[in-house]
Amino acid sequence: MSRALDPRGWPGRALLAASALLLWAPPGQAHVEAGQAAGFLAGVAHPISGLDHVLAMIAVGLWGAQLGMPAVWMLPVTFPMIMALGGMLGLIGVPLPGVELGIAVSAILLGLAVMSELRPSLTATVAVVGLFGIFHGHAHGTELPPGQSALLYSVGFVIATGVLHGVGVAVGLVHGRPWGRRLLRVAGGGVAAAGFWFVWRAVA
Amino acid sequence: MRAAPKRAGEIAIGSGVALLAGPTGADAHLVTSGLGPVYDGLLHLLVTPENLIGVVALALLAGARGVVHGRRALFVLPAAWMVGGIVGLAVHGRVSLALMPLSFVLLGGLVAADVRLSVSVMTALAALLGLGHGYLDGATMDQPGLGASALLGSVAAVFGLVALTASLVVTLQTGWPRIVVRVAGSWIAAIGLLLLGWGFRPGA
Numbered sequence: 273m274s275r276a277l278d279p280r281g282w283p284g285r286a287l288l289a290a291s292a293l294l295l296w297a298p299p300g301q302a303h304v305e306a307g308q309a310a311g312f313l314a315g316v317a318h319p320i321s322g323l324d325h326v327l328a329m330i331a332v333g334l335w336g337a338q339l340g341m342p343a344v345w346m347l348p349v350t351f352p353m354i355m356a357l358g359g360m361l362g363l364i365g366v367p368l369p370g371v372e373l374g375i376a377v378s379a380i381l382l383g384l385a386v387m388s389e390l391r392p393s394l395t396a397t398v399a400v401v402g403l404f405g406i407f408h409g410h411a412h413g414t415e416l417p418p419g420q421s422a423l424l425y426s427v428g429f430v431i432a433t434g435v436l437h438g439v440g441v442a443v444g445l446v447h448g449r450p451w452g453r454r455l456l457r458v459a460g461g462g463v464a465a466a467g468f469w470f471v472w473r474a475v476a
Numbered sequence: 477m478r479a480a481p482k483r484a485g486e487i488a489i490g491s492g493v494a495l496l497a498g499p500t501g502a503d504a505h506l507v508t509s510g511l512g513p514v515y516d517g518l519l520h521l522l523v524t525p526e527n528l529i530g531v532v533a534l535a536l537l538a539g540a541r542g543v544v545h546g547r548r549a550l551f552v553l554p555a556a557w558m559v560g561g562i563v564g565l566a567v568h569g570r571v572s573l574a575l576m577p578l579s580f581v582l583l584g585g586l587v588a589a590d591v592r593l594s595v596s597v598m599t600a601l602a603a604l605l606g607l608g609h610g611y612l613d614g615a616t617m618d619q620p621g622l623g624a625s626a627l628l629g630s631v632a633a634v635f636g637l638v639a640l641t642a643s644l645v646v647t648l649q650t651g652w653p654r655i656v657v658r659v660a661g662s663w664i665a666a667i668g669l670l671l672l673g674w675g676f677r678p679g680a
Contacts (some may be wrong), residue, residue: 352666426674434663
């Protein structure tokens with residue numbers, strides 16, 4: 273017999289005492305708030321589970337980094353609010369035609385903007401990104417799995433989307449280097465190409 | 477003589493294992509700290525995102541506006557929370573959950589937009605938030621043994637949270653840290669917008 277299982281040794285005695293205490297468990301009377309953590313995790317997982325949303329969000333960050341101040345922070349500040357507005361419209365039943373197509377087109381246009389280093393005015397940039405945000409929010413912000421917390425789902429959803437923007441901005445900061453600039457343009461082309469595939473999938 | 481310390485160590489470790497393994501009754505409705513109603517109330521606020529996000533939003537706003545606003549929020553919010561909580565405890569009436577998302581949208585939007593506010597407006601916002609959320613907090617403390625002591629714990633948590641958050645944000649007045657604060661505000665506003673949608677969706 274190993275020393276750990278020997279009831280004459282202290283580890284064995286402790287194990288016996290612990291086992292006895294486990295058997296002495298009083299009844300559980302908790303009102304378990306089911307679905308709390310699951311709601312948060314579902315909210316975090318939802319934006320990153322769809323490639324269309326992931327690429328578009330990262331492209332927003334890349335474009336903001338290319339444009340520099342103040343777009344680099346204005347886009348990530350504006351987008352979540354307008355996206356949530358789209359989600360709210362979807363939740364209260366305001367229809368938005370062509371949502372999937374709108375998301376696919378957003379990937380194309382944002383990808384092309386990064387690829388061509390497009391520099392419209394700040395107002396136009398925010399307006400374009402905001403318009404796409406409504407489509408993304410309408411499609412993705414409303415899909416709460418049954419029995420889960422709406423608040424924590426919303427928290428997870430917004431955080432995940434914001435983190436995707438942050439990833440885009442962080443990667444986009446290589447724009448200051450010559451090789452980084454070329455890399456970003458290639459990445460933009462990749463996002464646009466994926467967008468065409470999303471369009472084909474949406475209309476097929 | 478050499479055996480005595482070893483024996484004492486064995487007893488200490490054995491007792492520790494037994495205590496860790498010893499189950500206690502799970503009788504929580506929300507959270508039971510095991511340290512009494514004051515700590516239950518303190519913990520209740522920290523694990524209730526409905527209240528936590530509102531307090532953080534106000535602390536971000538107050539800290540972003542400077543030391544004077546931060547100090548005003550530090551004392552007005554807990555005082556108003558206490559008043560609202562006492563009313564909630566006394567009335568135990570119906571609670572309108574619309575207040576929560578509206579406060580998120582308002583405060584988060586103000587942080588994101590970096591709006592300049594006078595101290596009197598800051599005071600009014602802190603008082604309104606404290607009265608409203610304090611009322612919600614008090615009205616939902618309907619467990620036996622909670623009540624005024626638990627409310628005191630919640631108020632202490634509000635004070636501590638505002639003190640820590642606002643004092644941190646006061647130092648983040650320029651550059652990227654300031655942008656992070658504004659992004660956090662936009663996330664809070666986005667969460668509020670989504671919650672408004674959840675609240676007003678057909679069939680809710």
